[in-house]
Amino acid sequence: MSDGLIPVKPPExxxxxxxxxxGAGRTTAxxxxxxxxxxVVEGLPAELIGTMMDLIARNPGSVEKLAVVIDVRSRGPFSDMMDALGQVRAAGLTYRMLFLDASDELLVRRFEQARRxxxxxxxxRILDGIVAERDMLKEVKAGAEVVVDTTELNVHGLAREITEIFTDDGPIQLRLNVMSFGFKYGVPADANFIADVRFVPNPHWVPELRPLTGxxxxxxxxxxxxxxxxxxxxxxxxALKPVLEGYRRENKHYATLAVGCTGGKHRSVAISEELARRxxxxxxxxxxxxxxxxxxx
Incomplete structure (x- = not known):
């Protein structure tokens, strides 16, 4: 869990x-x-951090929030990273550091399960590598603004924790696409839910409504x-309300509801609009x- 951090909206x-x-969850984060x-940039050599920030500063609006993932496999020692960050701060640019940690026992178990x-x-032994890495990172961890212990967190829990700390908009938002379609043109492949509204009387058979749409x-x-x-x-x-709330709890950000009639012109369009409004x-x-x-x- 995070060490008492009060989430703050990141500056531009x-x-x-x-x-x-x-093994503490950098990829999930x-x-x-x-x-x-x-x-997000992974594997960037530490000496290039300042160069990337300079490029972003010269192009306002190109990238407002840059996250650089650095670990012991990145080129250059961690001392290079701290030197590069010192230059970034000296140039008047801000940065924060997120440090992910976990117990030695859990890290050993994760490496054994991954067979790596x-x-x-x-x-x-695996534990020898963990001890060496922990000693290498003790000063880095001490200087981190955000420390998250993932020992008691699964993948979804860690994603939720990161979202709560770094989101700009408060609670996690679920983006729901409501899509009308015609069955005769095929069912959308990316739909999470499919609603068949062909049971509704078809305006196609009403002459004055046929040329109109939903x-x-x-x-x-x-x-x-x-x-x-x-x-x-x-x-x-x-019926959808508890499902959508469950998606949010599981840190699912996107879902698609497909509403279909025969041709995707009348019934599915009208009902999609009403469902979206509600x-x-x-x-x-x-x-x-x-x-x-x-x-x-």
Whole structure:
């Protein structure tokens, strides 16, 4: 868990150094930061940190938040990293350091499960490599602004911890895409949920509605006035609420709800718009609508 850190919104053009014990979760942390909009670089030689920050400073708006992952496999000793960071700070640029740690017992178990040697164990035991790395990093850890102990955290727990510390927007936001489509053009491959609304009366068979789409008010009224459609929307929204909240708890940032009718022009479009309107009222969920097959003949 984090050592008493109070999350602070990062300033523009901030540099975050992600380091710590091998096996403590740097890759998971890097992925979580990427989901939050950080530009993540792994394996950058320490002497190039200042060069990269200088390039970013010369191009305002190009990268506001840069995270550099450095470990014992990166080129150059950790003393080079501290020297480079000293130059960054001397140039008036800010940085923070995230240090990931875990108990020796857990690190040994993780390396054994992965069936990979510790990068510093040489011809010795895994524990020998861990002890050597811990001694090498003791000063780095002492200077870190953020220390997260991952001993009691699984992958999802660590991602959640990183998100809570470094997010700009408060609670984790789930981005939900509500996509209308036509079954005759194929089911979207990336859908997490698929709703079939072909049970609703089809406006295609009403001559004055046929040339319109589900974005037009007459079609919307025709579709949503149906008792089955209204009940479907009510119950589907209520059924999705605990699912979306569970996604947020598991640090899932994206989901797609695909709503299909025959051609993707009338029913699926109108019901997608209504579902999106209702789901946008769910806390910590942002909704985007896409009408995949609208405009096809």
């Amino acid at each position: 053009n901030e540099l975050l150094i992600v380091t710590g014990m091998s 890097a992925h979580a930061l990427e989901d939050l909009g950080w530009y 040697p510790h990068p510093l164990q040489g011809s010795g 974005l037009d008010e007459p079609v919307r009224e025709y579709v949503l006035v149906d008792e089955g459609a209204g009940e479907f929307v009510d119950r589907y929204v209520e 789901l946008a009222q769910v806390p910590n969920v942002t909704v985007n609508t896409v009408h995949r097959d609208l405009g096809r003949e």
